[in-house]
Structures are given as C-alpha cells and as structure tokens.
Amino acid sequence: MSTWRKAQELAASRGIDALLVTPGADLRYLTGYVALPLERLTCLVLPASGAPTLVVPALERQAAVASGVDVEIATWTETEDPFALVAQLVGEATTIGLDDHMWAARVFAFGEAMPQADQVLAGSLVQVRIRKDxxxxxxxxxxxxxxxxxxxxxxxxxxxxxxxxxxxxxxxxxxxxxxxxxxxxxxxxxxxxxxxxxxxxxxxxxxxxxxxxxxxxxxxxxxxxxxxxxxxxxxxxxxxxxxxxxxxxxxxxxxxxxxxxxxxxxxxxxxxxxxxxxxxxxxxxxxxxxxxxxxxxxxxxxxxxxxxxxxxxxxxxxxxxxxxxxxxxxxxxxxxxxxxxxxxxxxxxxxxxxxxxx
The missing domain is CATH 3.90.230.10 (Creatinase/methionine aminopeptidase superfamily)
Known part of the structure; x- marks a missing residue:
C-alpha cells in the first residue's frame, strides 16, 4: 500500500476531509518527491477519499515527474493563483489538515482561499511515519x-x-x-x-x-x-x-x-x-x-x-x-x-x- 493511502485512511478515520502537505519530510515520505521549498507553491492535496493531486509550479513539473511520484500532477503558471487551484481541488471540504512545518504565509493564504474550512494540524495525523517498516x-x-x-x-x-x-x-x-x-x-x-x-x-x-x-x-x-x-x-x-x-x-x-x-x-x-x-x-x-x-x-x-x-x-x-x-x-x-x-x-x-x- 502506498504511504499516501495509509495517511488517507487515517485522515478519514479522524474526520479530516483533506490533507494539504507542502515541501518537507512529510511530502517526501508520502510521495517520494524531494521538492524545493520555494516561494512558488508546491502542495500535495490528499482528500479523505479519491485520488490525490500534487500541485506544482509549471517549471517544476519535470522534476516532479522524474521523482517517480504515483499521483496526478497539476501545474500552475506564473500568472495563476495556486491557492485557488488547491481550493478547487479540495471542493466543499470543511476540515482540512495542514502539515506541521507549513510556512505561516501558506496557512493564511489557504485560509483566505477556503474560508468555509476549519484548519487543523495534521502532523500527528501523518503518524504513519512514527512506525518504521x-x-x-x-x-x-x-x-x-x-x-x-x-x-x-x-x-x-x-x-x-x-x-x-x-x-x-x-x-x-x-x-x-x-x-x-x-x-x-x-x-x-x-x-x-x-x-x-x-x-x-x-x-x-x-x-x-x-x-x-x-x-x-x-x-x-x-x-x-x-x-x-x-x-x-x-x-x-x-x-x-x-x-x-x-x-x-x-x-x-x-x-x-x-x-x-x-x-x-x-x-x-x-x-x-x-x-x-x-x-x-x-x-x-x-x-x-x-x-x-x-x-x-x-x-x-x-x-x-x-x-x-x-x-x-x-x-x-x-x-x-x-x-x-x-x-x-x-x-x-x-x-x-x-x-x-x-x-x-x-x-x-x-x-x-x-x-x-x-
């Protein structure tokens, strides 16, 4: 089972509608992608049910593909709003889990893009990492x-x-x-x-x-x-x-x-x-x-x-x-x-x- 599927099941069991995971150890663990922590948004959108999507800047798409990620990739260009794209993928979710190491600027931007959703920390959710296989x-x-x-x-x-x-x-x-x-x-x-x-x-x-x-x-x-x-x-x-x-x-x-x-x-x-x-x-x-x-x-x-x-x-x-x-x-x-x-x-x-x- 893919590690992201384990996290998805755990999210569903705890009433979290979607996980948003930005560059760092959680993203690498869930997808294998070592994304650069740039000012341009990279974010895994992992709904509690259904297929996940990795949102990346268009100029980073080749790097993401080369990493071998097993999820769909959605890109955004320099003049597009990536937070609006994430909001579209999240849909009507009312509880969203954010990775613990997310930049504060991202947290506020997601809040503005999805005012209907409550934000919770998902670090303890990605507990699939705590038990090593x-x-x-x-x-x-x-x-x-x-x-x-x-x-x-x-x-x-x-x-x-x-x-x-x-x-x-x-x-x-x-x-x-x-x-x-x-x-x-x-x-x-x-x-x-x-x-x-x-x-x-x-x-x-x-x-x-x-x-x-x-x-x-x-x-x-x-x-x-x-x-x-x-x-x-x-x-x-x-x-x-x-x-x-x-x-x-x-x-x-x-x-x-x-x-x-x-x-x-x-x-x-x-x-x-x-x-x-x-x-x-x-x-x-x-x-x-x-x-x-x-x-x-x-x-x-x-x-x-x-x-x-x-x-x-x-x-x-x-x-x-x-x-x-x-x-x-x-x-x-x-x-x-x-x-x-x-x-x-x-x-x-x-x-x-x-x-x-x-």
Whole structure:
C-alpha cells in the first residue's frame, strides 16, 4: 500500500476531509518527491477519499515527474493563483489538515482561499511515519553504520593544538565519504564548550587533557538520517570529577537501553536514566530530554521525555542520549539510535560508548 493511502485512511478515520502537505519530510515520505521549498507553491492535496493531486509550479513539473511520484500532477503558471487551484481541488471540504512545518504565509493564504474550512494540524495525523517498516529500519541501520564509520576515524583528526572548526571540517568530509548525501550537523565541543549541548563549531583550540563531545549526523540518499554522540579525551589525564560523572552517565544509558522496548512508555525510558543521574547528585546537570524520534527528519516523533505517555511499539525509532553538563568546565553525552523490535530493542550505533582516550 502506498504511504499516501495509509495517511488517507487515517485522515478519514479522524474526520479530516483533506490533507494539504507542502515541501518537507512529510511530502517526501508520502510521495517520494524531494521538492524545493520555494516561494512558488508546491502542495500535495490528499482528500479523505479519491485520488490525490500534487500541485506544482509549471517549471517544476519535470522534476516532479522524474521523482517517480504515483499521483496526478497539476501545474500552475506564473500568472495563476495556486491557492485557488488547491481550493478547487479540495471542493466543499470543511476540515482540512495542514502539515506541521507549513510556512505561516501558506496557512493564511489557504485560509483566505477556503474560508468555509476549519484548519487543523495534521502532523500527528501523518503518524504513519512514527512506525518504521522493515525497509525503513534497514535504511536507518545503514545510516547508523555510516556514522559509526566516521566516529571510528575521529582519532585521525582530533588532537590538541587543532581548533574545533578544523576538526569539524575533517569530520564533515568524512560524513560524505561514508555515504551520506548531506551533512546535517557537526558538533565538536571541547572543554567548557562541551557543556553546551548544541554548541556550534568555533575557533577555540583544543587543549591537552580536555574532554571533547562529538555529536554528528547526516542524511543518506535514502532520505533517512543518522545521529550519534561520542566523547573523546584529547590526550593527557582525565579529570577525576569528569570520570566519576561519566561512569554515572554510562550506567544511565545502559539502563535506558535495557528498559526501552514495545509496551513501555516513552517517558519511562527518560525516567529510569534520569533517576540514576539524580541519585548520583547530577540531576540538575541533565538539562534536556532523553531522546527524539528519527527517520526522514533528525528530530520527529516519538520524543523520549517526561509527560509523553505514548506506549512504544515495534518500528518506533529514537535516540537515547542522556547527558551531564558542568557549565564552564566540561560536559558529556552518549547517544545511540535504537528501534523497537517485536520483543526488544535493536541499537543501531555500536562504536565504544566509553570515554575514548586519544
């Protein structure tokens, strides 16, 4: 069954008359078309019953056809109103689901073109993405292997005397060499910069004995993403306080891996590791959720966080990445991507999780 048919059935079951999906991961997932997010409107019109239509600018028609989409294509020229065309295709629909990442300008334009329709968010509707099938799991497995290859080579580039930016450039090149189509992010957080979970590359020179957080990821030609974090020691001797906290982090990460499986809630995975970290006296230093879903986006459902009582199911893929951060000194985070199997968990990243001394 086409993925758009699954979304169509779900829309009908929830009383949504039509889905409107603009460029992004949802459109790629539903049609296979990687559309450019241009000022010109591209939009999949997916009614709750009947055939869908992909509305594209006339100059993008060849690209859409070449992508192999299995839906009818309707084009509009530079002097035509694409929102009126969408309204015509939607007809008398009274409830329309919009993809979560739609530009605000599009939302307002659709509202003006279809004043009779109530607009609702459809992100949770496209829940067909939250449970990966065998082919998707295989794609994520390939992505995990590719990013593991890069982590296994970090010793080639990370050493005292080099800047984070220099190391990051080498890592970015290796991400592409390992088979990724794009580099999505490279975090090289040395010393005090390691205490900032989303640190940007800087010209800070890495010093002897500093721990370095390396969090990297990219997108494979399949459209599926990688994301893995490991921690390195740039020569010298590790700070005893860091070593003590790191041992706690390893214990928390292992407990979360062992707990996560179909039938448990997303928040319970977060809670079991967070409690271990809190009991060791570092509770205030774990400043983010345990994880995020991953697929054709690096961050998507399900989120592994307190308050999310979603029960995990087979095919759900997500990160497990507890962290401990000493502001102004250093930080550490261990991150693996994992996917729920029929009765357990498959971890897709398997480079050493301990502090790697270089």
């Amino acid at each position: 065998a082919a998707e799991v295989a794609a994520l497995r390939d992505a995990g292997l590719a990013i593991d290859q890069v982590h296994s080579r970090v010793h080639e580039w990370l050493r005292p005397g080099r800047t984070e930016r220099e190391v990051g450039a080498d890592i970015a090149a290796a991400i592409l060499e390992a088979g990724h189509e794009t580099v999505d992010f490279v975090i090289v957080g040395s010393g005090p910069n390691g205490a900032s979970p989303h640190h940007e590359l800087s010209d800070r020179v890495i010093e002897v004995g500093e721990p370095v957080v390396v969090d990297i990821g990219g997108t494979m030609p399949s459209g599926y993403c990688s994301d893995s974090t490991r921690n390195y020691l740039a020569g010298g001797t590790v700070d005893p306080e860091y070593a003590k906290a790191y041992a706690v982090l390893e214990e928390a990460h292992q407990a979360q891996r062992e707990h996560a499986r179909p039938g448990v809630t997303a928040e319970s995975v977060d809670a079991i590791g967070r409690q271990i970290i809190a009991d060791a006296g570092y509770g205030d230093l774990f400043i983010h959720r345990t994880g995020h879903g991953i697929g054709q986006e690096t961050h998507e459902e399900p989120y592994i966080v307190e308050g999310n009582d979603l029960v995990l199911e087979e095919g759900m893929a997500f990160s497990i990445e507890p962290g401990i951060y000493f502001e102004g000194r250093f930080g550490a985070r261990i991150e693996d991507i994992a996917v729920c199997t029929a009765d357990g968990l498959e971890v897709l990243n398997n480079t050493p999780r301990g502090l790697v001394a270089l």
